[in-house]
Amino acid sequence: MLARYGITPWRLKLLAGMLDALRLLKAAGCKRVFIDGSFVTSKEVPGDFDACWDADGVDFDLIDERLLTFDRGRATQKAAFMGEFFVADSGADPQGTLFRDFFQTDREGRRKGIVVIDLKDLP
Template identity: 50%
Template sequence: MTAPALQHYCCNMIPALVPISGSPWDVLPPGTHAATLAEVETAFAYNPWRRVLYAGLIEACASLVRAGGRTVILDGSFVSAKPVPRDYDACWEPDGIDFALLDPVFADFDNERAKQKARFGGEFFPSTMVALDIGRVFTEFFQIDRFTGKRKGILSIAINTDETVLRRMKP
């Protein structure tokens, strides 16, 4: 008797990008889509600059996990079809965070978050913080296309259980 062959199935949970009339790039369809960082890498870290941004995202996520972080919401042109995004936008859930362990760079919003961008390649906001532009929390603000005002999607990443982050944190 021979051992049965194993089939491995992989499903990408990140949906295909969709066009929005009036927006220069395709974006995620409306909604909050669960994703892993490995899936983010496969879908969006496909050129040298995007890989630099992705590496910064991994570093930021590991730092947040060290402080008790559980979830990061990812947005911006990085999760669009824009070939060379300037950066990425993210917010982190404050539930479970030990603020004594949180890297102070996550609370530095000076000069358009220059220190965050220099260190991680993107900018981070607490998810419960209100975006002054529209008077809504960042998880809502991120779901509005800046060119058209129409709804678009975001990614939710459970960083405290994500294999990519956990491997990065091992000594």
């Protein structure tokens, strides 16, 4: 992931924040995280990254509270991790679309790909 997405100093900073959160999620039992947004494009300076995580097998007593803080603009998450994290099976819009599905649809309603990170491979 570093070679593919860590191509600028700013992207490396975003990746460092993301990795901090991924390690916390893995420690709580999370197995997969889905990444979306301009971070997974060729954009040189994405604003941040958007992520959602699979809650299957997660011990919520071990989840870092910042990953469950959804204050205005997810300011707490962005300050700590440089991006936003949502539970994959929670609603992303008023229609109840799950984040996992919401991330796979563009603004025009067309299907698109996302990046899936298997946390078992994370050091």
